[in-house]
Amino acid sequence: MNKEQIRNFCIIAHIDHGKSTLADRILELTSSVELRDMEEQLLDNMDIERERGITIKARAVRLNYKAKNGETYVFNLIDTPGHVDFNYEVSRSLAACEGAILVVDASQGIEAQTLANTYLAIEHDLEVLPVVNKIDLPSADPQNACEEIENVIGIPALDAPRISAKMGINIEEVLERVITDIPAPKGDDNALLKALIFDSYYDQYKGVIIFVRVKEGTLKVGETIKMFATGAEFQTVEIGYMGATNLVPSGELKSGEVGYIAASIKDIGDTRVGDTVTSVEHPCSEPLEGYKKVNPMVYSGIYPTDGAKYPDLRDALEKLRLNDASLSFEPETSIALGFGFRCGFLGLLHMEIIAERLEREYNLDLITTAPSVIYRVTMTNGDVLYIDNPTNYPNLGLIASAEEPVVSADILTPSEFVGNIMELCQDRRGTFKDMKYLDETRVELHYELPLNEIVYDFFDALKSRTRGYASFDYEMKGYQESKLVKLDILLNGEVVDALSFIVHTDKAYARGRRICEKLKETIPRQLFEVPIQAAIGGKIIARETVKAMRKDVLAKCYGGDITRKKKLLEKQKEGKKKMRQLGSVEVPQEAFMSVLKLDE
């Protein structure tokens, strides 16, 4: 195949701006999928993705397009996650492409996440093709959207295709522009083999399937390949490209092409995403520039509500990790919650999605503890510890200094909400960096924020203070010294380890008080009075009491009908199952969750 006829590209868009719909229209126009095979929004193939309108894992598909000039082109459309948590995955998708379609909603303009991903694409030297979508909406202002793209991102956009993916308007113009604006791939088919792994998944029959972009040389079936970083060697069993609904074997892949390799690989750890595939017989000397592996930023304990389900939870986590190398976990034990796992996530959304997938796809009932970040603690003896679990936070007397991670945050908002946002960021110990007007009505704010201030409910708080209009993105900036303390929660005089957390000294009192209040609301009255206390070290800083229950009685057994009474006792038994017995106190599962949502 002539490389001039290949285009490798991805689509960048904010959630709900229409990426998946555009992808569907492109699939339709290239007749890659028979209409009857089409499920709405084909590229998103996990339920959660479809419901949340976001794409979690990168997917790729190869399409044929007969252009107006009479030539047939091969398009490799590589899907990207829209959310910042998945920056790492975005950058691996980008590395396989020469260009990106930037989809902007004609009524809403650019959002913070789009901005972050577009900058990422520009960093990767991708050609960015802006497209203004949803022109069919009454509130659409395509002209303004185009100007905003020019002003904010600084790329020409006045001639951007104006489309409606939903109504199928002007989709062909987008495809024609892909051909004219996005460069064809370069590479030498006869050079030493260099292919970039940009994704992988586990297939129970074929083993690990790796998705590659061949940069140099030619990849052939039967050849023995080597993973540059891990050194693992495999004989290729099947090589081909990704059709819209299935894998299509092709025997070989040449430079510039995107496709898959199956080589009976059992362990997904051997195929690190970002690694270079080369030939054992004629290896290249230098790997491709990969991308650096991101480390988890947010940690949380995940426990089965039913202790007997611990092995099931472990199996489920292992299975999820096969397709999501960014998930990390290791066993941990809590006095309150029993056996569970400390899990590391790329960010909050990642955490939510994993928890949801565990519950939905693996049918598990879970308790998730408050998310924690990694604190860097220098001890008085000079040792440096990284603490991802508040339970392990050392005694204050042993700490010389403590540091917490800080992010650089980017917030785009209609100007009327600037005051609210500043108040919020101030409250979350943010440092104001700068602010600029994108146009008369939209503002971009930069803040530095401690990560532990945004892992709880920052996003929800931001949405509620801006009626949902502001968008928010962040990236890790580094560590900064901070006055941190561990706050413990005691029920009936006993520390509940799963409720401990690290907090800045200035906020400890308010947070402690709020948590006690919240727990008082969630813990039902019991036969005995239950004191709820917040403490730093041994010092109690807040206290609430759940009064003893006074009345729980069925007055009548009318006409000898004792079935009501029995049902009631049954119901109480069922209710007890939903409770955690902590010492002598019965605590509902929701109590562990409710402390995560203090901003209500």
Add this chain to the structure above:
Amino acid sequence: MCGVYIHIPFCKRKCIYCDFYSVCGDDKLYSGFVSAVSNSIKRRSNKSIKVDTVYFGGGTPTVLKSSQLVSIMNTVKHNFDVSPNAEITVEANPCTVTEESLSELFNGGFNRISFGIQSAVDNELSALSRLHNYKQAKEAVFNAERAGFTNISADIMIGIIDQTRESLIDSIDKITSLPVSHISAYMLKVEENTPLDEMIKRDGSLLNSIADEDELAERYLLMTRLLEEKGFLQYEISNFAKTGFENRHNLKYWRCEEYLGFGPHAHSYFDNKRYFEDCGVLEFIKNNGEQEITYTDTDVDKAEEYIMLSLRLAEGLDADRLTRLDKEGRYKNIISNAEEINRLSGERLVNISRDGKNLSLTKRGFLVSNAVISRLLN
């Protein structure tokens, strides 16, 4: 000895808080019902069953003519071995009886009558949508006394809309000074799908005029004290009696003794099975009382029921009886778990006898009996 329960599912008007089975029937239904319930009794006729209590409950049994009630009672007598000193109770609404109708009942064999008085304060009675006022209630009690009844019971309700502690004390004073020997006292509970429930859903501010959990508990304790001071001793969570006037029929429920129920939704416990007549009143009449019985339990867990029911009584749970019922020993820890018992008695919720053979709930314990019992059963 067995009890017999006859369910008369009619009311002149349904009270807003009531979720028991009854309909506002018209006179035409009544004769059909009397025939159906009589037929139902005849179908299960067994002269070898000794009966020492009969209870006509509702609904409002006295919406039927006294002659009809007496006729049903005679059917019971013809089909079971009713002992001469049997306790025979009829529930009554004060405004559905006259001196004549009461005499007819007394002469027809009824010897106990239970009036749904609820309150001595008229605006509380109308808040409950009761048809009577206190004057009528008072007259009804005196009429019953004149008719010959010496065993008269009155209901009192705690937690009525707009009730205060003072008005409750007033009601207790007035009602206990009537010639009554037994008091049933219930706390108003907002049951789902009752008109009261719907009223509250429409207008949440109504809740402000109903006592909350803590206040209800205080009023209950206040009431038990006042009643006992007046000689009405508490023998069950909601029941108080002068010595010797405990309701023998209801005691059967709590002592796990046998009873047969007749009429729509009437429950039976007999031969280790629990069952009831699962049909509405119209169907019951149409079938002339010949419908299938629905079993709720065909192999009663006697030990569990004994714990659940005996702890409603002031006399409490007898460890030896429990041991006899609990053949598998599943509940043997209930009394022997000293730590748990000490904890509960430390909170003044239970009493344990010195020999460790008897466990009962205190008055505070009665108030939270569901929670205490379910804790003991686990």
